[in-house]
Amino acid sequence: METAVAVTWLPVCQATDIPADGGACALVEGEQVAIFNFARRGEWYATQNLCPHKQQMILARGLIGSTGETCEPKVACPYHKRTFSLLTGECLNADECAIQTYPIKVENDVVYIGWA
């Protein structure tokens, strides 16, 4: 378990705004946040939208999926297919630095991002 950090839950968009098994980008406090609706697993994830490889604001448009025996959820950057863990933000297939992940929850069809 991660240690508890006090976060403010900011309502961002409707759950239906994010396509099932896909992602979309939201503007949160001036930052670009990629939100993923992993409908197949009933899970939601949020990461930074910037791909660290060539500094492109793009990850929300990447394909999501999973890898390995643990079915680690991941997103692949559309540009050069660097993949990042949606759990830890770690780059899974190259030496890029890890991406930021954000706490996320959905209540009454509203998506909230936990802002620290």
Added chain:
Amino acid sequence: MPRQIDTAGSAMLQSKLEALGLKIHLSKATSHIGGDGKIDSLHFGDGSILEVDMLVISAGIRPRDELAKLAGLEVGMRGGIVVNDTMQTSDQRIFAIGECALHSGMIYGLVAPGYDMAEVVVSQLLQGARAFTGYDMSSKLKLIGVDVASFGDPFIAEPHSRSIVFEDAHSGVYKRINISPDGKYLLGGVLIGDAEAYNMLLQTVNNKIALPPHPEDLILGARGGEASEGAGVMSLPDEALVCSCEAVTKGMICDAVTELGATSVDAMKKCNKAGTGCGGCVPMVKDLINGTLTAQGAYIKNVLCEHFDYSRQELFDLLKINDIKTYSAALDHFGTGDGCEVCKPAVGSILAGLWNDLIVKQNVIQDTNDRYLANIQKGGSYSVMPRMAGGEVSPSQLMAIGRIAEKYNLYTKITGGQRIDMFGAHVSDLPDIWEELIKEGFESGHAYGKSLRTVKSCVGSTWCRYGLHDSVSFAIEIENRYKGIRSPHKMKSGVSGCVRECAEAQAKDFGVIATEKGWNLYVCGNGGAKPQHAQLLAGDIDGPTLLKYLDRFMMFYIKTADPLMRTATWLNKMDGGIAYLRNVVVNDSLGICADLEAEIELLIKNYHCEWKEVVENPELRKQFTHFVNAPKVKDPTMEFAEMRGQKMSKAW
């Protein structure tokens, strides 16, 4: 050397070395070295003199047994401390190992037997029972580029063995194998000039493997008839030492395949270090891996990714037979896990090749280009390319493009496929841009899809004085027939009005060239990184026949190629090549042409302009935004620079 190769082998080696420009003097006893203060010649017993500037002396091994002599231990006639099988000297309490030890009349000048002797002594000290019983002096080396190898007992002769000798003075190859008088076992041999079989022969000796009925095959290779059984790596016993550097046996390698799933040489290296030393055993390790897999009934197969254990072709058939129309259903029925960036677009392509359904209905499984129906460019902007079949465009359409490009601030360029590309569009502007284009009579150019891009045409008989037929009209007909159909990779085409080939049709996935009698159809050419000329599929055929062959060709490619495999590679990998393809497509050798035609007919019938559907559908239109929660805001990080009066994307 005389301890390792026989006279005939030596002669062959000598002539090979002489061919390299070396002069070899044999049976010369040096009487004295001439020179005054510095060497200038060698004088031999037979009175001859050799002028030299330098002398290198190879003295062999000289056992340092002085101490042993002083201590009163027994030494050999030509030196060396006499030891028994447990490495004890004549004084039981004293052991000798290494180059000073004389075992059964042999001094071993190599490090490996030295280690072996050390282990024997350790075993003795620990009350063990290990003994030294001599060491295999088999060896393989390269002598100034010439392979030289000897193994087992290279000299054993009649009546203890029979020899098979192969001598090819022309290419400097000498091979000799000694087999037991009953022809059952290999006892040893010599290889000069070609020692590729060394590993296998050494294993055959060491493991007493029964010889095949024609043992000569071992050095000559099987010459026609049944391939020789019993000589393969899989017939080795499990104890056979395959990697001698790291002491890895055949059994260990096969176990690593079956138990640990090591199915590549790299994986094997990680498991047990086989092949990490000198690397000489790597070919054998590979054969063992493949042999073990085959023995398990596995065949080396080409699967999509970790989520689908099928090749694209297998999955194509499965999805068709089971009438599967969505990615989720495909994953539920035939896959595992949650999919990934490899199988999602691949399955998307299969589904499109089966049903040609609207691609945006399942846009989350598409690569970003297919998801936004535009080509993503550096910086996150997209490019827009309407279809201009055959490269034909009217003046008023040209003006419309100019007006729209100016309005949305787009960079314009003529592409290699004879149409106009507009770059630098914000994702949220795409539907508006297309709405205007469609109003002007344009439709999607599918430049974003793995599908037919353009059919390039020359101006042909309508204007050109050489033109034989109307290449532009035919190009337009072909482009409109196949537009929008998804294929394993993009396809490009061209139609030329005569052999001058201004449309470069022979560099395309399929190309058409007018002839006096009709058209020639070429297929599977490629420009790109590895250019390849297209090959003639059928010559001098009329238009309808050409379209029929093209229908079959396209569908056959769509059904059988691997993901992202261009037609050129597809043909290169096809057993039988163009002759086979021609048989399938022209002569219907597989009896599938009626199916192929029906299948492509369905795809043609289901064509739709994807952009028209989006423009008219508010739900779909909504997805073209950068920020879901601020649809009007464009990506503030997107920046452009200026060049020659137009905008361009900023460097990464």
